[in-house]
Amino acid sequence: MVKACLQYYPVNKKNDAAFFCCTATGIGEFAFEKVSEKGQRGIVHDVFNRAVNIILSDGSLLSILDDQFLTIPFGVSVVLDSSYSFRGKIHAGDFVCIDNNKLLVKSAGFQTEVLLPREICFTKNQIFSFQAIKKPFISLIPDWVKMRGKKGGFFALYRSLGFTQGNYAEEVNDAICDYAADRINNLSSFLVINDLSNSVENLLQLVGLGNGLTPSGDDFILGFLAFLNSVSEPIFPEKFMENVRREMSGAIRNRTTTVSEAYLISALDGQFSEKLTTFVAGFFTNDSEEMKKFANNLIDVGSSSGIDMILGCLFAIRLYQTKLTKNT
Amino acid sequence: MPLKIVVKKNEYHDSIQLMRISEELRKISGVEQLMVIMGTPSNKHILKNMYLTDENVEVAGKNDMIVAVKAESENVLENVLLSMEKLFRQGEEKKKNQRVHYSIEAAMKALPGANVCLISLPGEYAIEQAAKALDLGLHVIIYSDNVPLQDDRAIKELAKEKGLLCMGPDCGVVNINGVAFLTASVVKKGPVGIVGASGSGTQLIAALVEREGLGVSQAIGVGGKDLKDEVGGLSMLSGISALENDPETSVIVLVSRIPGNKTLAKILEKIKQVKKPVVVYFIGGDAEIIKNYNGVPATDLEDAALKAVNLVLNKPLNKREFSLSSADIDKIISGETQLMRPEQKYLRGLYCGGTFCDEAIAQLQNSIGDVFSNAPGSGKFRLADAYVSHEHTVIDLGDEEFTMGRPHPVIDPVPVRMAILREGQKTDIAVMLIDFILGPAINPNPVGSVISQIKEVKEIQRNAGGYLSVIASVCGTEGDPQNLSKQAKMLEEAGVIVMPSNAQAARIAGLITKKCSSV
Numbered sequence: 001m002v003k004a005c006l007q008y009y010p011v012n013k014k015n016d017a018a019f020f021c022c023t024a025t026g027i028g029e030f031a032f033e034k035v036s037e038k039g040q041r042g043i044v045h046d047v048f049n050r051a052v053n054i055i056l057s058d059g060s061l062l063s064i065l066d067d068q069f070l071t072i073p074f075g076v077s078v079v080l081d082s083s084y085s086f087r088g089k090i091h092a093g094d095f096v097c098i099d100n101n102k103l104l105v106k107s108a109g110f111q112t113e114v115l116l117p118r119e120i121c122f123t124k125n126q127i128f129s130f131q132a133i134k135k136p137f138i139s140l141i142p143d144w145v146k147m148r149g150k151k152g153g154f155f156a157l158y159r160s161l162g163f164t165q166g167n168y169a170e171e172v173n174d175a176i177c178d179y180a181a182d183r184i185n186n187l188s189s190f191l192v193i194n195d196l197s198n199s200v201e202n203l204l205q206l207v208g209l210g211n212g213l214t215p216s217g218d219d220f221i222l223g224f225l226a227f228l229n230s231v232s233e234p235i236f237p238e239k240f241m242e243n244v245r246r247e248m249s250g251a252i253r254n255r256t257t258t259v260s261e262a263y264l265i266s267a268l269d270g271q272f273s274e275k276l277t278t279f280v281a282g283f284f285t286n287d288s289e290e291m292k293k294f295a296n297n298l299i300d301v302g303s304s305s306g307i308d309m310i311l312g313c314l315f316a317i318r319l320y321q322t323k324l325t326k327n328t
Numbered sequence: 329m330p331l332k333i334v335v336k337k338n339e340y341h342d343s344i345q346l347m348r349i350s351e352e353l354r355k356i357s358g359v360e361q362l363m364v365i366m367g368t369p370s371n372k373h374i375l376k377n378m379y380l381t382d383e384n385v386e387v388a389g390k391n392d393m394i395v396a397v398k399a400e401s402e403n404v405l406e407n408v409l410l411s412m413e414k415l416f417r418q419g420e421e422k423k424k425n426q427r428v429h430y431s432i433e434a435a436m437k438a439l440p441g442a443n444v445c446l447i448s449l450p451g452e453y454a455i456e457q458a459a460k461a462l463d464l465g466l467h468v469i470i471y472s473d474n475v476p477l478q479d480d481r482a483i484k485e486l487a488k489e490k491g492l493l494c495m496g497p498d499c500g501v502v503n504i505n506g507v508a509f510l511t512a513s514v515v516k517k518g519p520v521g522i523v524g525a526s527g528s529g530t531q532l533i534a535a536l537v538e539r540e541g542l543g544v545s546q547a548i549g550v551g552g553k554d555l556k557d558e559v560g561g562l563s564m565l566s567g568i569s570a571l572e573n574d575p576e577t578s579v580i581v582l583v584s585r586i587p588g589n590k591t592l593a594k595i596l597e598k599i600k601q602v603k604k605p606v607v608v609y610f611i612g613g614d615a616e617i618i619k620n621y622n623g624v625p626a627t628d629l630e631d632a633a634l635k636a637v638n639l640v641l642n643k644p645l646n647k648r649e650f651s652l653s654s655a656d657i658d659k660i661i662s663g664e665t666q667l668m669r670p671e672q673k674y675l676r677g678l679y680c681g682g683t684f685c686d687e688a689i690a691q692l693q694n695s696i697g698d699v700f701s702n703a704p705g706s707g708k709f710r711l712a713d714a715y716v717s718h719e720h721t722v723i724d725l726g727d728e729e730f731t732m733g734r735p736h737p738v739i740d741p742v743p744v745r746m747a748i749l750r751e752g753q754k755t756d757i758a759v760m761l762i763d764f765i766l767g768p769a770i771n772p773n774p775v776g777s778v779i780s781q782i783k784e785v786k787e788i789q790r791n792a793g794g795y796l797s798v799i800a801s802v803c804g805t806e807g808d809p810q811n812l813s814k815q816a817k818m819l820e821e822a823g824v825i826v827m828p829s830n831a832q833a834a835r836i837a838g839l840i841t842k843k844c845s846s847v
Contacts, residue, residue, distance in 0.1 A: 046338070147474050152347060171746055176365070179374055208368025208390060211347075213340050215366060256368050257340075257391050303345075 020089065021113040025067050026077035026274075030266050034062055035076070035098050035116050042096040044105065045258060049085040052105070053259055054096050061262035064103070064114060070274035070297070073266035076103065078114055086112075125270065125277055128284040130233045130320050137283055137291050138317060142166030144295050145307050153216040153304025155311050157181050163314060180209055180217060184315065191319055194237055200247045207264065208256035216308045218260040223312025226272045227320075230280045235323040275301060276309055283317075329360055332405040333384040334395040335367065341393065341416070349415045355776075356411060358404035359397065364412075367392040432461055446509060447496075448472060454497060455479045462486050462494070469509055470496030470551070477558040480551070484562035493570060494563055496551040500527035503534060503547035510549075511738060513767045514807035518543020520636045521577035523567035525554045525584035528681030528765060529609070529629055532803045533581055535812075536633035536829060539805075542640060545577040546570070557588030561595050568595075572602050579639045581607045581632050582623075585686065585705075596621040607635045611686050612705075628687055630829035649835065651828050657836060660825060664759075665843045667795035672758040675699075675841040676751040677722030678744060680737045681803065681830075684763045685724040688834035695838030696720055696845065702727050717751060720841065722761070738770045741777035748778055752785025752796060758844040759797045760785070761837040763830055764815060766804025775802070775815040783822050797840050798824040801833035 027035070034040060034056060042054040042062060051065035063075040064086075071077055089110040096105050098116070105112040142158060143166050145151075156170040160181055172178070183205045190198040203221060210216030228241060245268045252264055266272070272280075275298045282294035298306040341349075346364045354362050363380055365371045367388030375381045380396035388394050395412060399405045429435035432445060445461035446469045447454050454472035461468045468487070475497035487494035495502050501524065502509040506517050511527065515534045520542055524530030527549060534544045548570065550563035564582065571577045580602065587595060587610065599606045600621045608623040609632040615625035624639065626632035627647060635645050650657050675696065679685035682703070689699050689706075700706070700721045702714035714723055714730070726736055730743040737743045744762075751757060760782075764774045771777055782798055789796035800819050804812045816826045827833035 046340070171742060175363070175374055175378060176371070179377075205370055205373075207370060208366070209370035209374075211341075211364075211366055211371075215368060215371070217370060254390060255370070257366060261390075 019111050019113070021115070022078050022080075023115040024076045024117055025079055026071040026075075027117055028071050028073035028075050028266075028273075029271050030060075030073040030269070031062055031076050032117075034060060034074070035101075035103065038099075040098040042098075044090055044092055044094040044096060046092055047086050047090050049087055050080060052086050052090050054105075055258070060265075061258055063259075063262075064112075069301075070278075072263070072273040073269075073271035074262045075273075076114060076116065125230055125272070126281055126284075127232050128230055128281070130231045130324065133283050133317070134286070134288075134291070137288065138314065139165035140288070140292070141295060141310060141314065142168030144292060145299055145310070148296060148299045150299055150304065150307050153210065153308040153311075154180050154184075154220050155304060155307035157184070158311065161185070161311075161315070163318070176210055176216075180206065180220075183209075183217075184220070188315070188319065191236075192322060194240055196240060196243055196247075200244055200251075203244070203248060204251055204255065207252060208260070210308075212303065212305070213257060214260040214263060214302065214305050215256060216304060218256050218264055219302075219305045219308035220312040220315070222263055222267050222272065222276060223309035223314075224316045225267045225312075226276045226280050226309070227313045227316035229270055229272070230277075231320065233320070233324065235320055273301075275306070279310070280313060329398050329400060330402050330405055331380065331382065331396070331398045332409065333380070333382050334409065335384050335388045336393040336395070337389075338391050339393040340366075340391075341419075345419060349412065349419075352415060353397070353408050353412055356399075356404065356408055358400040359408060360400065361396075361398040362408070363394070363396045365394050365396070366390070367394050432457065432464060432466075436464060436466075443467060444469060444504065444509075446471065455483050458483050458494070459486060462490050462492055465490070465492070467493040468495065469499055469502050469549070470494070471499060471510055472496070473498040473552075477553060477556060480553055481559045481562065484554075484559065484566075488562060488566060493548065493566055495549050496563075498553060499549040499551040501530045501547065502549045503544055505546070508768055511765070511767045511770050512547065512549075513803070513805045514809075515547070515805055516543035516807070517545065517576075519545060519576065519578035519640050520581060520633075521545045521571035521574060521579070522547040522581045522583065523550060523564050523571065524548070524582070525550050525552055525564060525587075526611075526683040527552075528803065529583040529611075529683040529687075531765065531767070532629045532681075532684070532830065533583060533609075533633045533636070535803055535805050536630055537637055539828070540633065540637040542637050545574055552585075555584050555587035555591050555595070557590045559591075561587060561591040564595060565598055568598055568602060568606075572604060577604065579605045579607065579636045581609070581626075581636045583609045583629070583632060583683075584611070585683070586610045586612045596623070599623045605639045607632050607639065611683065611690065628691065628829075628831040629683070630831045650832055657839070660836065661840050661843055664795070664797040664825065664840050668758055668797075668844050669755075669792070669794035671756055672789075672794050672796075673841075673845045674717075674756050675720045675722075675759040675761060675837055676717055676754075676757050677761040677834075677837070678747045678751065679722065679724050679763050680726055680744065680765055681763050682724050682726050684801075684803070684830045685722055685726075687830055688761060688837075689722050691831055691834035692720065692722065692838045692841075695835070696841050715750070717754070721751075723747060738765045738767075738774070741771055741774065745778050745781045748781040748785060752781070753788050755792070757789075757796065759799060759837050759841045761833060762798065762800045763833075764800060764802045764804075764819075766802065766808040766810040766812065766815060768809050771810075773810060773815075775810075775818045779818055779822055782819075782824065786823060797837075798822075799827065799833050799837040799840070800824050801827050801830045803830070 042056040045053045045055045054062045067077045067079045094107045101116045103114040156172045159169050183202050187202040206217035249268045279294045279298040282291040350364050368390045445466040448471040458468045484494045501512040503512050508514045520537045548567040554563045555561045571580045608618045609626040618625040700709045700718045702711050703724045725743045786796050
């Protein structure tokens with residue numbers, strides 16, 4: 001991921017259309033790969049206040065989003081004025097072209113131009129030894145979630161999935177959560193005995209499960225994969241996770257929302273959002289304040305997306321603990 | 329049973345918003361099942377398992393939102409769909425009408441002349457913004473909790489230095505110049521000023537003052553931790569000074585849990601210096617000490633309100649046990665106990681207001697003895713698990729065990745509902761004691777949110793050959809959007825005994841329980 005210096009261009013008149021131009025401050029690996037392809041074209045899929053999703057001609061997703069979200073694998077980050085909104089300036093169906101390191105969105109009466117970085121220096125996901133994990137952080141997380149006033153999603157299952165650390169309880173009375181709890185419990189059992197096909201089957205049943213732009217099941221999987229991706233000790237037989245990823249990649253299309261699918265595809269390729277990556281790395285720092293900051297950044301993502309990812313991480317940590325204990 | 333499926337193409341909504349809308353729609357009478365969900369294969373699988381599917385669901389895409397509802401009639405279905413559209417529209421309108429400012433300075437530019445800043449941020453960020461507001465010359469109300477005590481004190485010292493009021497952290501009830509902030513009730517203006525470290529206590533005193541025909545000049549909330557020695561009661565002391573200098577205030581009322589020793593000494597000293605009468609209700613406080621410092625001690629929240637009113641009206645300060653005659657009270661007790669089974673012996677109190685919970689325990693101990701609770705200060709009668717009652721039990725549903733990760737029960741009624749169902753079905757329960765709190769910023773229909781559960785448990789006890797006595801009090805005013813009379817009427821129609829104050833409700837609940845325990 002790259003952080004370029006911020007450069008603003010004033011809103012101006014150009015060809016009788018209002019014009020907004022800025023330099024990207026960050027770009028994900030997947031996005032960099034895509035914008036580097038010559039003559040890339042796309043169509044705006046959906047527009048939010050602080051983000052625009054574009055479907056490229058090969059069907060993949062590219063997002064322009066406010067820097068406050070930090071970098072995501074398929075995202076181009078820009079710094080927006082606090083009052084700036086893409087709504088009304090860009091519309092679903094608008095044509096997008098990417099040429100000469102510029103991303104241009106033409107809309108009726110408005111043009112948006114993002115100057116893309118020419119060079120990047122990737123911060124690869126770091127790999128840690130599980131033995132170095134700071135266990136006290138695990139029990140602090142439920143309190144941090146509570147302090148941010150977050151609830152819902154699959155994190156509501158925290159207690160019913162048998163997590164006992166910290167002081168978090170939410171009553172669950174929801175058909176989706178009940179179904180998810182069964183899938184997650186099954187997943188745990190099958191991963192412990194290295195049952196590939198049943199593990200994949202239960203992961204796939206979580207895909208697209210829940211509500212919102214990124215359903216809770218997908219966010220849970222992202223958290224789970226992000227943690228596994230960052231730890232060095234092998235807990236599965238050789239090529240087990242490779243096979244899980246391969247089978248998931250083959251079966252994931254059209255199982256979830258477009259945005260969520262892009263996150264999952266990137267995750268299966270080992271790429272995660274900056275907020276999730278730094279959160280996982282936080283478990284291996286010595287600084288609890290730093291970890292709290294990383295956790296809060298992730299907790300604040302979406303209405304429940306962040307805490308669903310956290311649940312996925314905690315699930316992965318518990319799996320590590322179980323399997324390492326079993327192996328010794 | 330008719331089923332209606334609506335698919336909204338390529339539509340996303342925030343999942344918490346969908347949860348709230350679903351909750352509202354499920355309340356419509358005649359709705360059997362309802363799901364609002366994205367059209368992903370996994371979600372469609374769930375709908376299929378719930379028999380909430382048709383050909384529209386089959387063809388819905390992964391980016392489409394599906395609304396599936398099963399109801400007792402086509403009319404109900406129509407009603408649900410109309411209500412749903414209205415709720416989505418309301419959300420959009422609300423967003424459009426919101427004036428969002430990204431800094432206190434920007435908000436001040438947009439609203440020149442504002443002199444109060446309300447801060448509701450996670451605790452760790454609240455103090456920095458409060459300091460900024462004070463620097464800009466604004467009084468502050470800090471709703472946030474989880475603020476360390478040293479920060480609580482520091483921000484109050486800054487306010488004192490600047491001659492401004494710092495209401496909070498952890499402050500939920502404030503009425504300033506007739507404006508109800510946060511969870512306060514809408515109260516008429518009048519001569520009684522209140523300074524409270526207890527939100528629900530402040531609110532009930534204000535409401536009862538209005539019911540007695542007067543009104544409130546200012547109700548200054550100071551936050552639950554203000555009277556701890558680490559903070560030193562700085563806001564209560566400033567509040568007393570403000571009311572002393574306020575020409576519209578004739579009598580001052582102070583309400584709190586018992587302060588730290590050093591702070592108590594400072595407050596008492598201040599009371600002694602104040603020229604206006606000061607009524608004091610410190611739960612568990614020593615009445616004689618308060619009298620020694622020229623304070624007027626009260627025995628409960630209602631007593632505090634009545635004493636304040638009587639001081640203004642220059643009437644005798646008599647205590648009132650019940651608003652009804654003793655003959656009427658006896659009649660209620662006998663009516664409520666005659667149909668109970670012999671094993672129905674125990675009282676279960678379900679409270680949203682922390683101070684009401686403490687007050688109820690204090691009242692009940694006089695009539696039925698030991699009361700188990702999750703409330704702080706329960707000592708050896710503290711419940712091991714707040715979800716498991718034991719003999720006479722009073723539960724504070726606003727405690728962290730129930731609010732962890734979800735809004736307070738005055739906003740989100742789910743913990744109250746669950747507790748009613750959990751406790752109301754037990755074979756040994758005789759009396760359920762329950763409080764309701766009204767106000768513009770809280771649950772728009774607190775009684776309506778749980779009334780079907782109350783009816784259900786009453787029915788369960790009736791079917792088991794017994795009777796469940798439900799005693800309630802409603803803290804609020806006629807001016808509150810929920811309307812005091814309407815909420816009380818809803819309870820009475822369900823066979824609930826509604827008392828005019830929490831103390832009276834607890835007293836009569838104690839007498840009913842005592843009678844069935846002695847049979």
